[in-house]
Amino acid sequence: MSLTKITFFERFEADILSGKKTITIRDESEKDYALDSVVQVSTYETNRWFCALKIHSVISLPYSQLSEFHAQQENMTLLALKTVIQEIYPNIESLYVISYELVG
Numbered sequence: 001m002s003l004t005k006i007t008f009f010e011r012f013e014a015d016i017l018s019g020k021k022t023i024t025i026r027d028e029s030e031k032d033y034a035l036d037s038v039v040q041v042s043t044y045e046t047n048r049w050f051c052a053l054k055i056h057s058v059i060s061l062p063y064s065q066l067s068e069f070h071a072q073q074e075n076m077t078l079l080a081l082k083t084v085i086q087e088i089y090p091n092i093e094s095l096y097v098i099s100y101e102l103v104g
């Protein structure tokens, strides 16, 4: 069964709503989004709904292949992105890039 919801840390909300952050990088447990599905988005901290996203792609990406291109799509420097991902998913090599479009 595909996932229909996703949470983001509150600190990412403004970047998602402004269209500056167009991907999210997740681990194995959060990769099962159906392409073209619309998922409801809430904050991780309080579960407050703040938008809906249409899923464009889910692509496997080893941590070691994170690049400036991914950082740009996250609206971060590559160093900041690597640091954030290590904090959220310590020592996990197998990751997934989920690209999306804001739809509501």
Ligand SMILES: CC(=O)Nc1cc[nH]c(=O)n1
Pocket: 007, 008, 009, 012, 023, 024, 025, 026, 044, 088
């Ligand atoms: C709640 C949570 O895990 N949020 C994440 C994780 C990875 N990337 C991201 O943008 N947000």
